[in-house]
Amino acid sequence: MRLLGALEPVPLExxxxxxxxxxxxxxxxxxxxxxxxxxxxxxxxxxxxGIVTFEPHPRSFFKPDEPVFRLTPLPLKxxxxxxxxxxxxxxxxxDKALSMLEPQxxxxxxLVEKMKAAHVVTGYxxxxxxxxxxxxxxxxxxxxxxxxDVTVVDQVADxxxxxxxFSSSSIRSALRRGHMAAAARELGYYWTVxxxxxxxxxxxxxxxxxxxNIVLEEGAEPIRGIFTVRVRDGIKKDSTAWxxxxxxxxxxxxxxxxxxxxxxxxxxxxxxYGRTLxxxxxxxxxxxxxxxxxxxxxxxxxxxxIVARARLExxxxxxxxxxxxxxxxxxxxxx
Numbered sequence: 001m002r003l004l005g006a007l008e009p010v011p012l013e014x015x016x017x018x019x020x021x022x023x024x025x026x027x028x029x030x031x032x033x034x035x036x037x038x039x040x041x042x043x044x045x046x047x048x049x050g051i052v053t054f055e056p057h058p059r060s061f062f063k064p065d066e067p068v069f070r071l072t073p074l075p076l077k078x079x080x081x082x083x084x085x086x087x088x089x090x091x092x093x094x095d096k097a098l099s100m101l102e103p104q105x106x107x108x109x110x111l112v113e114k115m116k117a118a119h120v121v122t123g124y125x126x127x128x129x130x131x132x133x134x135x136x137x138x139x140x141x142x143x144x145x146x147x148x149d150v151t152v153v154d155q156v157a158d159x160x161x162x163x164x165x166f167s168s169s170s171i172r173s174a175l176r177r178g179h180m181a182a183a184a185r186e187l188g189y190y191w192t193v194x195x196x197x198x199x200x201x202x203x204x205x206x207x208x209x210x211x212x213n214i215v216l217e218e219g220a221e222p223i224r225g226i227f228t229v230r231v232r233d234g235i236k237k238d239s240t241a242w243x244x245x246x247x248x249x250x251x252x253x254x255x256x257x258x259x260x261x262x263x264x265x266x267x268x269x270x271x272x273y274g275r276t277l278x279x280x281x282x283x284x285x286x287x288x289x290x291x292x293x294x295x296x297x298x299x300x301x302x303x304x305x306i307v308a309r310a311r312l313e314x315x316x317x318x319x320x321x322x323x324x325x326x327x328x329x330x331x332x333x334x335x
Contacts, residue, residue, distance in 0.1 A: 001082035018042040018049040026071035030156035030166035050088035067219030083329040103134030178223035178284040188324030211262035224249035224288040234276030239333040243312040249288040
């Protein structure tokens with residue numbers, strides 16, 4: 001897997017590739033269907049395949065004062081794409097110059113001249129170029145003129161609910177409400193965050209629950225509360241996963257204003273400072289709450305850990321996400 005920047009030349013091995021283009025935030029099951037179509041087309045043509053995406057999220061460019069809840073920041077998006085078999089991700093810098101390009105100029109500059117694309121795959125709702133005037137119909141028309149084919153993938157929905165197509169917006173909504181199973185059903189894997197462990201104030205250790213403190217990207221907004229989590233080393237790709245209870249919130253009992261992600265790992269006491277971890281959110285145990293005393297907090301945390309262990313034991317007997325490509329990759333530690 002190669003992550004390519006907008007300004008660097010595309011290696012010859014990726015010229016004439018099959019290109020999937022879009023934001024792909026979350027790489028949910030609808031995105032996965034699109035990418036697997038790109039993969040199949042690449043195999044048919046004997047070509048490599050990869051993704052063209054945009055950073056920052058266009059919404060962040062147009063509304064810089066409103067942080068976007070990114071389901072998959074670029075480093076995690078790259079890992080997920082690699083797990084699906086992509087050879088490259090080209091990240092285009094979404095700035096004023098890019099936003100002002102006419103659709104035909106965008107196609108010519110990036111898909112024709114830079115990528116020399118053999119085939120482009122995109123979603124039915126993909127818009128691009130100045131004023132979002134570009135659409136799949138324009139992409140198809142220009143592709144015919146410039147010698148590349150275009151496949152447009154229609155909306156994808158669960159077989160049991162064909163009226164509700166998979167969408168990044170509905171997944172964000174589910175996470176904000178604490179509906180982790182619903183989010184996982186749309187994602188096809190358990191929502192995951194990746195971050196580096198930093199030194200905390202040792203409050204958890206002082207009350208018998210040492211935690212790894214992880215910095216999240218601005219805008220991350222799941223419900224505040226206690227979660228059942230699985231944690232993996234972000235560098236090693238193997239099936240080792242540590243179970244635990246995770247906390248996302250601002251510690252109302254201690255009256256702090258900062259938002260934290262803290263993870264208490266079961267049966268694991270390694271030094272994690274400075275290490276990059278992947279944290280999988282399995283389910284919500286309870287929303288955040290303020291306690292009258294530290295003793296009450298400790299009593300509740302003890303119960304939370306019992307619930308988390310039971311949920312992890314149930315997960316070990318059967319993970320529903322393994323029915324999907326990225327869910328299997330996650331279970332095998334290949335993300």
